[in-house]
Amino acid sequence: MDSETSKPSKYERFRIETKPAPHVYQIPNKFDVSAKKLRLAAMLVHEAFEYKLNKEVVLSRPCIYGVFGGRFGGFKPLKHKCVGCMRCVQEYPHIMAVKQSDEYKTLGDSFWTPEAVFTIWNEASTGKIPVKGMGYKGAFGGEGFDGMWTDMSEIVRPTRDGVYGREYISTCVDIGRKPTRVDFGKIDQSPSSVQVPVPIIFDDLPALEFDVWNAVGKAARKLGTFFVTHDQTRGEDYRERMIPIVDDNSLDETLEKRPSIVEYDGERSDLSEKLSDSLQSSIVIARVPLREESGLVACKLAREGVHGLHLYADYHGQDYSEDPKHISESLKEVHQLLVKEGLRDQVTIIASGGITLAEHVPKAIICGADLVGIDTTVLVALQAEFLGETQKRGTYKLRPRKIDPAWGTQRLVNLFGVWHDQLIEILSAMGMRDVRRLRGDIGRSMMDAELREHSFKGIAWATKN
Amino acid sequence: MGNQELIVEKHSERIHHGLEVLPTLRHGLPAGLGNKRWTAELILATYEMALTGDLPKNGLEHKIGDSGGGFDVLGWKNNGFPKVDQDSVDLSISLNKRGEGRKIEIPLPIYGGGMSFGSISLNFMLARVRAAQKIGTYTSTGEGGYPDAIVPYRDHVITQVATGMFGVREETIQYAPIVEFKYAQGAKPGLGGHLLADKVTSEVAKMRESSMFTSLYSPFPFHSVYSVEDHKKHVDWIKTVNPRALVSVKVSTPTDVDMVAIGSYYAGANIIHIDGGYGGTGAAPEIAKKNIAMPIEYAIPKVHDYLVSEGVRDDIVLIASGGIRTADDIAKAIALGADGCVVATAEAVAVGCTHCGNCERGRGCQVGITTTDPELSQFIEPEWGEQRIVNLYTAWTKRLRWILAGFGLKNIRELRGRKDLLVRYK
Ligand code: SF4
Ligand code: SF4
Numbered sequence: 001m002d003s004e005t006s007k008p009s010k011y012e013r014f015r016i017e018t019k020p021a022p023h024v025y026q027i028p029n030k031f032d033v034s035a036k037k038l039r040l041a042a043m044l045v046h047e048a049f050e051y052k053l054n055k056e057v058v059l060s061r062p063c064i065y066g067v068f069g070g071r072f073g074g075f076k077p078l079k080h081k082c083v084g085c086m087r088c089v090q091e092y093p094h095i096m097a098v099k100q101s102d103e104y105k106t107l108g109d110s111f112w113t114p115e116a117v118f119t120i121w122n123e124a125s126t127g128k129i130p131v132k133g134m135g136y137k138g139a140f141g142g143e144g145f146d147g148m149w150t151d152m153s154e155i156v157r158p159t160r161d162g163v164y165g166r167e168y169i170s171t172c173v174d175i176g177r178k179p180t181r182v183d184f185g186k187i188d189q190s191p192s193s194v195q196v197p198v199p200i201i202f203d204d205l206p207a208l209e210f211d212v213w214n215a216v217g218k219a220a221r222k223l224g225t226f227f228v229t230h231d232q233t234r235g236e237d238y239r240e241r242m243i244p245i246v247d248d249n250s251l252d253e254t255l256e257k258r259p260s261i262v263e264y265d266g267e268r269s270d271l272s273e274k275l276s277d278s279l280q281s282s283i284v285i286a287r288v289p290l291r292e293e294s295g296l297v298a299c300k301l302a303r304e305g306v307h308g309l310h311l312y313a314d315y316h317g318q319d320y321s322e323d324p325k326h327i328s329e330s331l332k333e334v335h336q337l338l339v340k341e342g343l344r345d346q347v348t349i350i351a352s353g354g355i356t357l358a359e360h361v362p363k364a365i366i367c368g369a370d371l372v373g374i375d376t377t378v379l380v381a382l383q384a385e386f387l388g389e390t391q392k393r394g395t396y397k398l399r400p401r402k403i404d405p406a407w408g409t410q411r412l413v414n415l416f417g418v419w420h421d422q423l424i425e426i427l428s429a430m431g432m433r434d435v436r437r438l439r440g441d442i443g444r445s446m447m448d449a450e451l452r453e454h455s456f457k458g459i460a461w462a463t464k465n
Numbered sequence: 466m467g468n469q470e471l472i473v474e475k476h477s478e479r480i481h482h483g484l485e486v487l488p489t490l491r492h493g494l495p496a497g498l499g500n501k502r503w504t505a506e507l508i509l510a511t512y513e514m515a516l517t518g519d520l521p522k523n524g525l526e527h528k529i530g531d532s533g534g535g536f537d538v539l540g541w542k543n544n545g546f547p548k549v550d551q552d553s554v555d556l557s558i559s560l561n562k563r564g565e566g567r568k569i570e571i572p573l574p575i576y577g578g579g580m581s582f583g584s585i586s587l588n589f590m591l592a593r594v595r596a597a598q599k600i601g602t603y604t605s606t607g608e609g610g611y612p613d614a615i616v617p618y619r620d621h622v623i624t625q626v627a628t629g630m631f632g633v634r635e636e637t638i639q640y641a642p643i644v645e646f647k648y649a650q651g652a653k654p655g656l657g658g659h660l661l662a663d664k665v666t667s668e669v670a671k672m673r674e675s676s677m678f679t680s681l682y683s684p685f686p687f688h689s690v691y692s693v694e695d696h697k698k699h700v701d702w703i704k705t706v707n708p709r710a711l712v713s714v715k716v717s718t719p720t721d722v723d724m725v726a727i728g729s730y731y732a733g734a735n736i737i738h739i740d741g742g743y744g745g746t747g748a749a750p751e752i753a754k755k756n757i758a759m760p761i762e763y764a765i766p767k768v769h770d771y772l773v774s775e776g777v778r779d780d781i782v783l784i785a786s787g788g789i790r791t792a793d794d795i796a797k798a799i800a801l802g803a804d805g806c807v808v809a810t811a812e813a814v815a816v817g818c819t820h821c822g823n824c825e826r827g828r829g830c831q832v833g834i835t836t837t838d839p840e841l842s843q844f845i846e847p848e849w850g851e852q853r854i855v856n857l858y859t860a861w862t863k864r865l866r867w868i869l870a871g872f873g874l875k876n877i878r879e880l881r882g883r884k885d886l887l888v889r890y891k
Pocket of ligand 2: 133813817
């Protein structure tokens, strides 16, 4: 045997190990099934005569999902099993009624639709990407990311392995300043960049339970990503994965702990100087709210030498302009200005706010981000309770529940695994081998408004009677 | 009759009865039925048309859904009363506009889209091919091979050649009046196909020359095609095996769909079939359906205009699919620039589909459409299904004729590219 060829390969394919982490708090039934009891009884009597008391035939039920498989059959349906197929209504329209349950319909808030909440719950609990039969069932387009489609390539595939080849598509991104030229004399003193295997980090959230942060920290370690926090007591055991947001109070502590990445309020140039002077091996990122002049601010900060910009909108993805725009719009503006000024490659852009579904990741990257930060999605995955609107960063109404950190970690690992898989689906459809090539590639996307104007040109407007 | 047969008969009768009763709205509009694209009313209107062969008389909405865009925000200019005799309106289109090759005409601008054996029941497949034969149009095998049971209908069956090459044999290509290359599918563009293990029964495995109860993937893309020249070789291959066959090329709707279309023309295709993202599929990741590639409403004018500007529009047939639900969608697609449409989901709705999306769960479709379960498959008797599909198209024919007659058009070919007859609503 040739000893050269028999050596085990050191190559390990990147994969995120998902495994079931079922809901610990009961989730609402999606469908509400009910039977008119008198009619149901009458139907049973009728069928008993029709089928001459043949029990097997009389009691054979229309539901293949076992909703009427309980002791009391249709009199007490097992509602949690209903998938809304409507066959019982087709067979017995005078007896059966199926509708979306009230608890389901009131889930979430004005931004988080019940469907989105269910999607995140299912992704976090199963670790499997959502697959359904028949076609798309939702709205045609919409605002923000909903009004955007990604491109596909008819004949180019990044790997020849079809669905098995997804491991060969890179989703790694770098955080930090990249040298723009070969530096023989070691003139560039920038710290080396840090790589994350998936272009997603956990963003900061206002005060939260210790267990939640333990789950976040542990998940960040398992996934090789980072979590941002303004409170450095959170997830302390996972400090190497922490990106502290530094303010006056935490400056000394931060300088002492020397994190690999640090964030600060982009308006505090004094802090920036202190950090750059004292933490020469750390990647320094400025947090900048997205608003009218964010592009100019971003250029100024890039020129001053920050290594990255964390651009954020509110939790519903609206920026902080007088007339708020969706993060997709404002992100594009900042990215394009940085490109125009020749500064884009000097900084990493992290985008957060309103990144709540898997498709938002590639779409935010197309709009110009290198990677994204997720926030309320983390809490939804951990079955937090909606108590009102979740829009405002300071006062969002989403109450975390008590969790077991190990369970929470698995839920977040599952979420990342599923989002990673879906990112790969998008990249492979586009024929791309590396997520870094997607950044700012607006040409590989299609906007509802633009396509509509082009394709419906010449069609007169009218009002419906 | 044994109990199993009695059970099938019982539920079959009940389902069929329900499809008759529900559109009467005697029990109201079922609250849990439908979604934005296929609203409850649209589903019930389709049941009604499949029952009567006529448009609903009780005001059920049969023209548009509630998606808030695309076909659903387009309407017709007020065209008043018919200006020509509706019965004389010609709905036929040609499927070969090239100077050479076989001339094929279909009496209405519709043929059936690919739904493969394995992803749908044999009974539903039979219903579809029988309906195609009765109408004088075609339906496509999809990628699951060519069951013996449909060979008698082969003059109305399009053989699909897709990347998995399942069931593609010399004889199935030679049977075909039209061979369809599936490069991509709108609902899962760029992702290939996936038949879940549960559906790969012994018959399905035999047909696809694979192992039982093992998931089957059709890769993406064709591994032998990396250029228009490679694609031309494919077309030439089919034309060598079956010189009489017309060739259709089914593609998705990327940003450069117009270039793809011209490439297909160059390669010798007779039909360029563009499939938008909002159409049907067996199982597909939700992320793909909603987010990848453009809706068909936007792709049609892009391709039509480009083919016109290249001076080849009258040499190639442009067929649109992926979200065509109603007769009005068809007429709008044609007014936007298509020659005709491919329809699949509406045929499933005609036989009882609720667009619930549970096709891949457990035993498959509860009413026997997308399933290989021996009991459930029996809910669709081929003759019954055939008649329902024929009825649906008969009703659509009436609506199409009404639209055309209102504009004084005697021929559906005159509607092509007439965006000026459309209006759009805010
Ligand atoms: S809707 Fe379908 S799943 Fe729900 S109870 Fe009725 S038959 Fe069962
Ligand atoms: S499972 Fe639902 S969506 Fe699928 S074919 Fe059957 S009725 Fe239609």
